[in-house]
Amino acid sequence: MEALKYIIKRIIQTIPLLIVVSLISFFIIRLSPVDPLAELKLNPSISPVTVEKERQRLGLDKPIIVQYGKWAYSFVRGDLGITSNGERVSQKLKERIPNTLLLTSIVILLTWLVGVPLGIIAAVNWKTPFDRILTVLTSIGMAIPSFFFAVLLLLFAVKTGWFPIGGLTSPNFADMSFGGKFLDIAYHLVLPVFVLFTISLAGLQRQMRGNMLDVLDSDYVKFARAKGLSEFSVVYKHALRNALNPMITLLGFEFAGLLSGAALTEYVFQYPGLGRLILEAVLKSDINLVMASLMMGAVMLILGNLIADILLIITDPRIRVKS
Amino acid sequence: MIKEVLQKLWKDKFARAALIVLALIYLALFFADFIAPYTKDFSDRTMAYVPPSKVFTIDETGKLSKPYTYNYVREFDPVNLEIKYSLDRTQKHYIKFFSKGQPYKFLGLIPMKRHLFTTDQAGRIYLLGTDINGRDVFSRLLFGGRISMTIGFLALFVLFPIGLLYGGISGYFGGKVDALMMRFAEAVMSIPSFYLLIILASILPSGMTSTQRFLLIVIILALIGWAGFARVVRGMVLSIKSQEYVQAARSIGASRMRIITKHILPQTTSFVIVAMTLSIPSYILSESGLSFLGLGIQQPDASWGNMLKEAQEFTNILYRPWLLTPGFLIFVSVLAFNVIGDTIRDVLDPKSRER
Numbered sequence: 035m036e037a038l039k040y041i042i043k044r045i046i047q048t049i050p051l052l053i054v055v056s057l058i059s060f061f062i063i064r065l066s067p068v069d070p071l072a073e074l075k076l077n078p079s080i081s082p083v084t085v086e087k088e089r090q091r092l093g094l095d096k097p098i099i100v101q102y103g104k105w106a107y108s109f110v111r112g113d114l115g116i117t118s119n120g121e122r123v124s125q126k127l128k129e130r131i132p133n134t135l136l137l138t139s140i141v142i143l144l145t146w147l148v149g150v151p152l153g154i155i156a157a158v159n160w161k162t163p164f165d166r167i168l169t170v171l172t173s174i175g176m177a178i179p180s181f182f183f184a185v186l187l188l189l190f191a192v193k194t195g196w197f198p199i200g201g202l203t204s205p206n207f208a209d210m211s212f213g214g215k216f217l218d219i220a221y222h223l224v225l226p227v228f229v230l231f232t233i234s235l236a237g238l239q240r241q242m243r244g245n246m247l248d249v250l251d252s253d254y255v256k257f258a259r260a261k262g263l264s265e266f267s268v269v270y271k272h273a274l275r276n277a278l279n280p281m282i283t284l285l286g287f288e289f290a291g292l293l294s295g296a297a298l299t300e301y302v303f304q305y306p307g308l309g310r311l312i313l314e315a316v317l318k319s320d321i322n323l324v325m326a327s328l329m330m331g332a333v334m335l336i337l338g339n340l341i342a343d344i345l346l347i348i349t350d351p352r353i354r355v356k357s
Numbered sequence: 358m359i360k361e362v363l364q365k366l367w368k369d370k371f372a373r374a375a376l377i378v379l380a381l382i383y384l385a386l387f388f389a390d391f392i393a394p395y396t397k398d399f400s401d402r403t404m405a406y407v408p409p410s411k412v413f414t415i416d417e418t419g420k421l422s423k424p425y426t427y428n429y430v431r432e433f434d435p436v437n438l439e440i441k442y443s444l445d446r447t448q449k450h451y452i453k454f455f456s457k458g459q460p461y462k463f464l465g466l467i468p469m470k471r472h473l474f475t476t477d478q479a480g481r482i483y484l485l486g487t488d489i490n491g492r493d494v495f496s497r498l499l500f501g502g503r504i505s506m507t508i509g510f511l512a513l514f515v516l517f518p519i520g521l522l523y524g525g526i527s528g529y530f531g532g533k534v535d536a537l538m539m540r541f542a543e544a545v546m547s548i549p550s551f552y553l554l555i556i557l558a559s560i561l562p563s564g565m566t567s568t569q570r571f572l573l574i575v576i577i578l579a580l581i582g583w584a585g586f587a588r589v590v591r592g593m594v595l596s597i598k599s600q601e602y603v604q605a606a607r608s609i610g611a612s613r614m615r616i617i618t619k620h621i622l623p624q625t626t627s628f629v630i631v632a633m634t635l636s637i638p639s640y641i642l643s644e645s646g647l648s649f650l651g652l653g654i655q656q657p658d659a660s661w662g663n664m665l666k667e668a669q670e671f672t673n674i675l676y677r678p679w680l681l682t683p684g685f686l687i688f689v690s691v692l693a694f695n696v697i698g699d700t701i702r703d704v705l706d707p708k709s710r711e712r
Contacts, residue, residue, distance in 0.1 A: 054544035062553075065560060173699070177692035179642050181649050182665065182684035189674045199671075294551030298646050302669070312552055313650065316559040324556060331549040339547075 153242020175236030450480025509640030524590025
């Protein structure tokens with residue numbers, strides 16, 4: 035019950051956060067000297083009536099506070115306006131967000147499956163050659179610029195022909211069976227996932243190693259050892275649980291880092307995700323699209339943190355007591 | 358304390374290697390005008406995408422000779438429809454050291470003409486080939502490095518005072534001020550940083566000089582990072598402010614700003630140094646990513662990121678691999694900074710000292 039109360043409180047806390055985020059994004063974009071309707075006006079396939087409707091909807095003739103109010107009102111109602119091509123922004127986001135979520139969730143899953151065990155092994159074998167080699171490898175992983183790594187992998191794909199050169203689906207995707215579709219997407223995901231995996235694995239492994247080292251140094255672990263427990267049960271029963279808690283907090287941050295890293299990777303691999311969408315929108319100064327994808331990015335990040343916090347309540351009883 | 362840290366860094370063999378690598382890179386960047394055979398803007402349009410010059414030290418008779426190079430000539434192959442480069446073996450161009458070449462201003466002040474190495478007037482020496490405009494990649498690497506390797510430091514010098522003061526005020530005042538300031542910082546952190554970065558960069562007006570653009574990008578980079586830093590500072594200030602000496606300062610009647618800036622913030626120095634060395638690489642990476650997308654440093658200025666922009670085309674990465682060199686330099690310098698950062702953290706972290 036206590037936990038539930040805390041979770042509800044935590045969810046309510048995100049509302050003011052979202053409002054401030056939307057204020058910040060709104061004013062940053064309004065700072066720009068670009069006329070938000072310029073692209074629409076230039077597009078001959080869009081009628082002046084539609085442009086006028088957009089002007090009304092955005093309230094561009096009114097003071098900026100009113101504009102914000104109008105924007106926020108229609109945002110809450112799910113009306114995000116139209117892109118400079120005349121498509122609905124909400125439609126565009128619906129296509130792109132699942133792709134980015136797919137990419138990032140696979141990467142997070144893989145990094146946890148590999149990074150956490152590697153961190154534990156490195157900490158248990160602290161200062162052995164194995165640990166040293168892992169430290170060197172993670173240093174290298176952290177230092178490669180994601181876009182450069184992506185470019186190198188593309189080069190590899192072009193030279194060997196083993197992997198598709200970007201995109202998420204093959205041209206004949208629509209004709210495939212369900213299994214074929216699944217395999218096709220998986221095939222296209224290999225390289226982008228590999229780039230993001232390499233880069234985020236390094237950070238995660240280090241964090242886990244550090245946490246584990248801290249915990250192994252603590253008094254209760256010494257006590258467990260003194261009691262004569264087997265090394266296995268000391269490490270995996272007592273130390274691991276406590277070392278994992280800070281990692282869950284980190285999950286939210288990892289998600290944030292991945293969203294940013296994914297933007298460049300998506301760009302290089304021509305992957306139809308949110309990061310590339312916002313980049314295209316920025317380059318075309320498509321204000322509605324920029325604004326909406328920025329908000330969506332923030333919403334995803336806040337939700338990520340929220341999930342991490344809720345997981346933490348479940349795994350760490352101390353927080354429940356404190357709240 | 359800094360002396361002790363430096364000594365420990367020097368003792369660690371990885372950190373020492375990293376320090377030497379960085380020292381060499383920065384030295385080369387400092388003397389870029391002298392080391393580079395060409396100026397930043399020198400371009401020979403007939404020499405676009407020329408492969409790296411071959412330097413010979415043994416001549417055709419098999420004797421040892423002064424180093425020389427041949428120029429490349431461009432030919433169009435009408436059968437395969439491609440442009441080929443072959444060596445023009447009719448004329449040798451000897452490489453001259455410390456001789457006069459293109460005029461430049463050393464550090465923008467002292468007019469000079471001598472370069473580390475050049476060839477004669479008709480010869481061209483391109484150690485790492487040329488780009489689409491026939492500009493020497495090696496020279497541009499040096500000039501571009503000046504931007505890429507300093508932009509992170511500059512951003513940190515903008516960001517740290519802001520973050521320190523913000524976190525200091527928030528932590529010291531506490532209560533409603535703290536809650537309000539921290540909610541704002543959290544909101545900034547809730548926007549995916551790279552999204553914010555490209556949006557801020559894209560609203561920069563286009564008609565700016567390259568210096569203005571450079572400074573604004575520094576400020577944008579700083580705007581991205583201050584919030585996370587301020588939060589950590591606030592946490593430290595919260596624990597420092599209850600100490601006796603702070604109460605003593607308060608009872609003497611020191612103003613709140615004085616207590617924050619003179620008594621509390623100096624206590625965070627060691628954290629600040631660690632945070633600085635640890636975050637430099639991320640700024641180098643951010644700048645290069647931004648320029649790679651064409652939103653950062655613009656042509657004709659060079660930065661490692663915008664030089665890599667050409668690597669976005671398959672034909673370039675397949676047939677002109679020398680255009681990828683900036684990527685390796687980014688990698689090496691970020692790696693060196695990371696190694697140093699890790700070692701400093703180990704040295705300053707009392708826990709790791711015990712182990």
